Amino acid sequence: MIICTLVLCKNVLNMKKGCFNILAPFSAIHDVQVLKDAGVDELYCGYITEDLKNKWPLAFNILNRRGEGSSFDNYAVFKEAISQAYKYNLPVYLTLNGLYTSQQYPLLLSLVNNIQSLPGIKGIIVADIGLLLYLKKSKFKKEIHISTIAGCFNSLTADFYKELGANRVILDRQLTVEEIKDIISRIKSDIDIEILIIRENCGGFIDSLCTFLHCSEQLELNTETIKKNVSLIKAYDTEICDLGCEFYFKKLANGNFETFDSLTELSKPMNLKYDRDKHHGFGCRICDLYDLKEYPIKSLKIVGRGKSSQEISKFVKLLLRVLNNLKQADISKSEFQSKCKALFSKVAFNGKKMCSNFDCYFSNSLVKNEK
Amino acid sequence: MKNSIEKAIFTNHFKDVGDIYQRIYFGNEFCENLIPTLGLMKSWVSFAKLKNKELTFVTPFVTNLGIEKLKYLLAFLNKQKSCEVVFNDWGVFKLIRDNFINITPVLGRLLSRQRRDPRLIDIINGRQKIREVYSPKEQEKFVILPKKIPSSLANYYRTCVLGVSAFQQFILSCGINRVEIDNLVWKMRLKLNKRLKVSIYVPFGYVSTTRSCGKLTLTYKPCQKECKDYFIRLGSESLLSNVYAIGNTVFYKNAEPSVGYLKDLGIDRVIYQPRLPF
Numbered sequence A: 001m002i003i004c005t006l007v008l009c010k011n012v013l014n015m016k017k018g019c020f021n022i023l024a025p026f027s028a029i030h031d032v033q034v035l036k037d038a039g040v041d042e043l044y045c046g047y048i049t050e051d052l053k054n055k056w057p058l059a060f061n062i063l064n065r066r067g068e069g070s071s072f073d074n075y076a077v078f079k080e081a082i083s084q085a086y087k088y089n090l091p092v093y094l095t096l097n098g099l100y101t102s103q104q105y106p107l108l109l110s111l112v113n114n115i116q117s118l119p120g121i122k123g124i125i126v127a128d129i130g131l132l133l134y135l136k137k138s139k140f141k142k143e144i145h146i147s148t149i150a151g152c153f154n155s156l157t158a159d160f161y162k163e164l165g166a167n168r169v170i171l172d173r174q175l176t177v178e179e180i181k182d183i184i185s186r187i188k189s190d191i192d193i194e195i196l197i198i199r200e201n202c203g204g205f206i207d208s209l210c211t212f213l214h215c216s217e218q219l220e221l222n223t224e225t226i227k228k229n230v231s232l233i234k235a236y237d238t239e240i241c242d243l244g245c246e247f248y249f250k251k252l253a254n255g256n257f258e259t260f261d262s263l264t265e266l267s268k269p270m271n272l273k274y275d276r277d278k279h280h281g282f283g284c285r286i287c288d289l290y291d292l293k294e295y296p297i298k299s300l301k302i303v304g305r306g307k308s309s310q311e312i313s314k315f316v317k318l319l320l321r322v323l324n325n326l327k328q329a330d331i332s333k334s335e336f337q338s339k340c341k342a343l344f345s346k347v348a349f350n351g352k353k354m355c356s357n358f359d360c361y362f363s364n365s366l367v368k369n370e371k
Numbered sequence B: 001m002k003n004s005i006e007k008a009i010f011t012n013h014f015k016d017v018g019d020i021y022q023r024i025y026f027g028n029e030f031c032e033n034l035i036p037t038l039g040l041m042k043s044w045v046s047f048a049k050l051k052n053k054e055l056t057f058v059t060p061f062v063t064n065l066g067i068e069k070l071k072y073l074l075a076f077l078n079k080q081k082s083c084e085v086v087f088n089d090w091g092v093f094k095l096i097r098d099n100f101i102n103i104t105p106v107l108g109r110l111l112s113r114q115r116r117d118p119r120l121i122d123i124i125n126g127r128q129k130i131r132e133v134y135s136p137k138e139q140e141k142f143v144i145l146p147k148k149i150p151s152s153l154a155n156y157y158r159t160c161v162l163g164v165s166a167f168q169q170f171i172l173s174c175g176i177n178r179v180e181i182d183n184l185v186w187k188m189r190l191k192l193n194k195r196l197k198v199s200i201y202v203p204f205g206y207v208s209t210t211r212s213c214g215k216l217t218l219t220y221k222p223c224q225k226e227c228k229d230y231f232i233r234l235g236s237e238s239l240l241s242n243v244y245a246i247g248n249t250v251f252y253k254n255a256e257p258s259v260g261y262l263k264d265l266g267i268d269r270v271i272y273q274p275r276l277p278f
Helices: A029-038 A050-055 A075-087 A102-115 A129-137 A155-163 A177-186 A244-252 A286-292 A309-327 A333-349 B038-051 B064-078 B090-099 B120-124 B151-158 B165-173 B259-264
Strands: A003-005 A018-025 A042-047 A092-096 A121-126 A143-146 A168-170 A192-198 A224-227 A230-235 A256-258 A299-302 B006-010 B023-027 B054-058 B083-087 B103-107 B131-135 B140-146 B178-182 B197-202 B204-209 B231-233 B243-246 B249-253 B267-272
Touching: A018 A309, A029 A075, A029 A309, A042 A075, A050 A102, A075 A092, A092 A102, A102 A129, A102 B151, A121 A129, A129 A143, A129 B165, A155 A168, A155 A177, A155 B064, A155 B090, A177 A192, A177 A286, A177 B064, A192 A286, A192 A309, A244 B204, A244 B243, A286 A309, A286 A333, A299 A309, A309 A333, B006 B054, B023 B038, B038 B054, B038 B064, B064 B083, B064 B090, B064 B103, B083 B090, B090 B103, B120 B151, B197 B204, B259 B267
Parallel strands: A018 A042, A018 A299, A042 A092, A092 A121, A121 A143, A143 A168, A168 A192, A192 A299, A230 B140, B006 B023, B006 B267, B023 B054, B054 B083, B083 B103, B103 B178, B178 B197, B197 B267
Antiparallel strands: A003 A018, A224 A230, A256 B231, B131 B140, B204 B249, B231 B243, B243 B249
16 A cells, blocks of 8 residues: 655655655554554554553653553563564554653663564654654664654754654644645755644644643543442542643633733624634644645654544545545546545544534644745 | 843843843744844844843744744844854754854753643642532532642653753753753752753743644634734633733743742743733
8 A cells, every 4th residue: 555656846856755654553452453454554652661650640641642541551462562563564663752851761761672672663753852862872773753742843853853863753733735845845864754644633732832731541430439429530630621722722712802001901802712623623634645745755644542443444544545546647636635525524524524624734724924 | 240140031122121131032932923024133133232232032943934034034143243042943953053153052942841831730739629520411420539649740840851961961062051941830940961051931931832823812814913912811710810822822920930949940041021922
């Protein structure tokens, strides 16, 4: 399943020939077979040791960005899953995209040291320059990918990470298709490019620059019944707001609108109100593939921490059909995008509604650049 | 004077610059649409000379379009006797390092990667509240009891990636001698190489930012520079009364830190923001 594209643009002629691999998440041994059968080319996952998660609970998304229940935490199981993937010739990238402090490094580097011997692990996805520097210093032999949490918005940043020893950079999702094309065209190094392609949009903020508490807890409901119709739940975040930013978004519409000079309250301009659907759209940029088909993008990442392999497979199959449509020599942009929207509606919304601009990772209609 | 704390003002208004400030910060950290024109930049350089103040130009995270805009401004600054530039994007740092040797790069607060959400204060200080939630669907009341967090987690939030020695050595080797942080609403700890200087922003710290400012201004439309017209104070509860959304960014407002606290942290420059920094 790989569509290899010839690079036609003059200014990208010196870059590698591009291939769209499909990269998908997994979190259990049986996921590997399911995703292989669906047609993925590469896999990514989390693995965190008991020692690490006891000190920095997974719910806080500190060790990686996967939350509770989405990372392997048993080495034997993890190793078995990796060897399955290796057997099927599916490279696995380990997500270590936290931002780490000094206290975390001894346990973190011990984990890295342990997984280095696994041939199925092809590389590590990092967000922290400190970890990247440690990996290079310790002569880490596998690939290093720069997570979207590191924030790459321009070609110079991509080249900067290449200088530090990275092999691949994942571009920020809040970039327009024109901006992505421009970044790829101007990159001077041979760093590989990956983009997020579908599933799981953020509420509206930039992954790398958001510092909201995003407590991804798995709550145990009905753990203890105190009395009839009253149950006890234990939680880190007693607000129980599974989307960190949503807590704030909900408050926005009831906030006080103020001007700078007088600090007096304004009547809400233009009757503005919070619309949840416009913040938490599905997350997708498959329509952009028409414009990106000539660009050397190595991999298309399906987002979806903790989702079942059956759920992820639906999107792998959707992507395969999209890429198949892209192969048609005479397909126009509007025809391609209509097909994308129909496919998306069927898979994401069971055909019950069509997508809107707010389901796009980043739509041209939401940004205005002043030239 | 040795060990004194330098006072800087971060503003885009000439009238804000009073005598007590030794340095002027101008520019924007969050939006490439707000990168100033060369004409405005020249005005600030002249103004700083006239007032005998040092000047620091603050730059945002940028796409390639922003890089192009910055090239002209940085080329102009490079010709000045001395000028600091705060970078909040490693691409901007590369641009400075590779092309503009007279510019002194400063690592901005967006790259210090502190975790800042003010809601965390109760978790860090172990003061989560028991809450009751009624679920109409299940016709059941849930009592939510706080889980205790390990001390290592609280310690994590008190520091940041700047404390990692490999990172410190790297930035020093890049010619970066100053880093910048926000004043978090909980007690911070910072252990830095003595060669690294630290600035702190007061009273506003940023929490999060977006390129879809229409989502924060609730217009759900492309930018019309609403950031110049209004901001939103999120609520009346004690925590939220100090949280603001403006343009594409959410800020919190914190009380002014004591000089003793700043000195303990090794801070030698305070950047005062008289208004939300837009």
